[in-house]
Amino acid sequence: MTTYQVRVTDMPTSERPRERLLNYGAKTLATAELIAILLGTGQGPGKLSAVGLGQYILQCLGENQRDAMSVMRDVSPRELMEIPGVGPAKATSILAAIELGKRVLQSRPPEQTVVDDPSVAAAAMSHELMWQAQERFAVLFLDIKHRILGMKVITIGTATETLAHPRDIFREVLKHGATRIIVAHNHPSGNLDPSQEDIHLTRQLLEAANLLGVPILDHLILGNGDFSSLRQTTALWQEANSA
Known part of the structure; x- marks a missing residue:
């Protein structure tokens, strides 16, 4: 898996996750890019970009993306904050998005x-x-x-x-x-x-x-x-x- 070191702000505007989401829809973004939008900034090991940190989080949660997404649906704040580069602010953003997604799917x-x-x-x-x-x-x-x-x-x-x-x-x-x-x-x-x-x-x-x-x-x-x-x-x- 390619790890993003380049900062989002250094990307051409048309290639940035936020702009691509607005122009083409959320389905066009990789999971790591969606997480990057929630994180806002990067860091963690090797001073990763926001997208790179999103990839790193997925790697820490599971051996592959399916495993990571399965873990993420019930991940705890402590589990997220044990990942280098994820503090309380980033953890709460991710957890809030997960819960919102559940509520949308569960709406009857x-x-x-x-x-x-x-x-x-x-x-x-x-x-x-x-x-x-x-x-x-x-x-x-x-x-x-x-x-x-x-x-x-x-x-x-x-x-x-x-x-x-x-x-x-x-x-x-x-x-x-x-x-x-x-x-x-x-x-x-x-x-x-x-x-x-x-x-x-x-x-x-x-x-x-x-x-x-x-x-x-x-x-x-x-x-x-x-x-x-x-x-x-x-x-x-x-x-x-x-x-």
Whole structure:
């Protein structure tokens, strides 16, 4: 990884992180550059630039960027301030940004929101699933027009697994008077690939849904600020419809 020694003020204006964010959007910036904007100034080992210090912080938090981002979501002020170059002011800026990002992702759409895309369902469930340290399994209850009626966490598991039984799930479906549902669970590791247990449970739920006449629109896996849709990434729904 290249470590930035050049000061941000010595960069051409068009190449500075703040200006690039304003002109092209935050998505165009590397994670270290986003951290640099929060830090404002650099230093640390070798008198790094703000961007270089951002890179150094990520290196201290994890062996790679995925590990660093996983640690960062629950990092403590003490852990940050143990990194050379990060004092109370820089630590509080980083922690405030992390918490703000969590709150944006966890903000719940108002009920009666129409779920017309998996991303809408993921946003509606993220406040209960996205950043949890343990696996949780939840159900989003919808009416016939795919409007949200409510949501319920059915089970809470360990750090690596959770259990959900179709009986418990459809008991809640009937209680809420839902005619459509979306099920979802989180992977605390951030890996969004479905496990064999996830595939098996989804098959069970699709079979039960066909018997009860309550369609399951999707099974989502959430984690580390992102999500995946089993309906889009597997052939389970086609298999269920052809059975």
